[in-house]
Amino acid sequence: MAEGNLRAYAALAGAQARSVFSYRASFVVEMVANMGATVLDVLAVLVLFRATPIVGGFTLAEAALTVGLSSAAFAFADFLVGNVDRLKTYVRAGTLDAVLVRPLGALPQLLLMDLPIRKLLRVVFGVAVLAVAIGANDIHWTPARVVLVVITPLAGSLFFGSIFVVSATLAFWWVDSGEIGSAFTYGGRDFTAYPITVYGEWFRNLFAYAMGFAFVAYQPALALLGRTDPLGLPSWAGFVSPLVALVAACLAAAVWRVGIRHYRSTGS
């Protein structure tokens, strides 16, 4: 059963790739445009440090590590899960019907049917930034830190993926949800790109701790650098990202499950 499922999902992904490549020119243009957008995000951080050498108590190299972890995690999540935000189009048009009558999970089908291959370069770029940032810092490598540097982007993308799913699921209740979800997905990415010490306390408590964005990049970066947290969290806080991501994923799965029961389709 499981193997058959995997093969079915692989076939879906392959079909998406062939569909995309049937419009070759537009694919190349989109891929390059996407890459450009990601480059700009990183440039924004560099520009900030041109103005002042230390931001929120962090040097450029240290902050780059936060940017690297955040953009690698986000790019990966955006590639795999980001297109779930097309759900609102499907809900509005009622085209989710076709997905629901197939013998596969609805969410994986949606992700694979829309797999944005054009965003693949973003993933490469995100990982590259992370690699450069690691090189720019003088990290004292221990086995724990090696594990951490591998696991953090993965946990981060699971976390972002969950945010993507939850914000897309809004469409089941609220068809005109529009871009509200983006405040948490793209907004979340921008939030995690900077050391959270730069934010006001109220805002930081909400996004960083209550919603968990601090654990995507900031806390793991501290643990990698061996710095104590100026905001007072213990050093092990850098290692709980997978746990935070797992909680987020469970929440997202529950919200999805309730949401799909609210699907109303459209008249036909």
Place this chain on the structure above:
Amino acid sequence: MITMKDLRKDFSVRVKKGRLRREKRVVNAVDGVSLTIERGEMVGYIGPNGAGKSTTLKMLTGVLTPSGGEVSVCGLVPVPQRIRLALRIGVVFGQRSQLWWDLPLRESFALLRHIYRVPATEHAGRLKRCRDLLDLDGFLDTPVRQLSLGQRMRGELTAALLHGPEVLFLDEPTIGLDVVSKQAVRSFLAELGATGDVTLVLTTHDLADIERLCERLVVIDHGRVVHDGTIDALHARYGSRRSLVADLAVPLPEGFTLPGTTLTSVEADRHRATFALDAATAGEAVAALVAAVPIRDLSVVEPDIEDVVARLYTT
């Protein structure tokens, strides 16, 4: 094969009342439908727009969660057991494609084999049969987006059947098709139904579909079943009768009566008369008429189901 017990689906709609006020109103799209459909039956599901046909079909296929009542298809409860059910049913939503828009039809079929995990030989056998019956060979390598509606619909039918479903649900399978394509789809479905392996449930606005395909007719209006039975039963219930139309060589005499019939219209300078058959058979009426008046031409007209249904909808 399919049972519904007091099945209901409510939608709440917000109605604009003034600038900011919105009133919540509940619409009972399906309002207590109870039906049992046996294996191998071909059931036509008709009703005016918004009667709840599609909504019912979507609850049967696991797309929509019912608001109340019970439903079971192939012994499964559609929404919680959606994936297991999907392997055993085929669905054609006339307005929603199951095919991959940018890929050749052939590739959609190959993909469906993986999705439904159909053994290669079974798949090839079913595809061969559909290719022959639906004449697909001419456009198998054309991307779906370039197919005509008739070609696409034949593709959709094939796609719904490649995994050998026990129940086939068709939501308006002939909508928008030209006469030839409609015929092709109908004869294909008729042949499929004749094997008796597949239970067929179809919604349609085209009553010719029903007359051609379905012994059983379910009429739904305002979310409720208003008729469930054969087409003949529908005629009997609503008093629609066959009639005898006669072109006469001489004008029909005043006060003429034909035993067992009712004179319903006289046209063309009293040279054409229509008699509705009440107690008399067509044979008796013809014999009596020929004996009484010289006849040029005769025809027996079947009752028009469109009329019956139109009357059903308005009452």
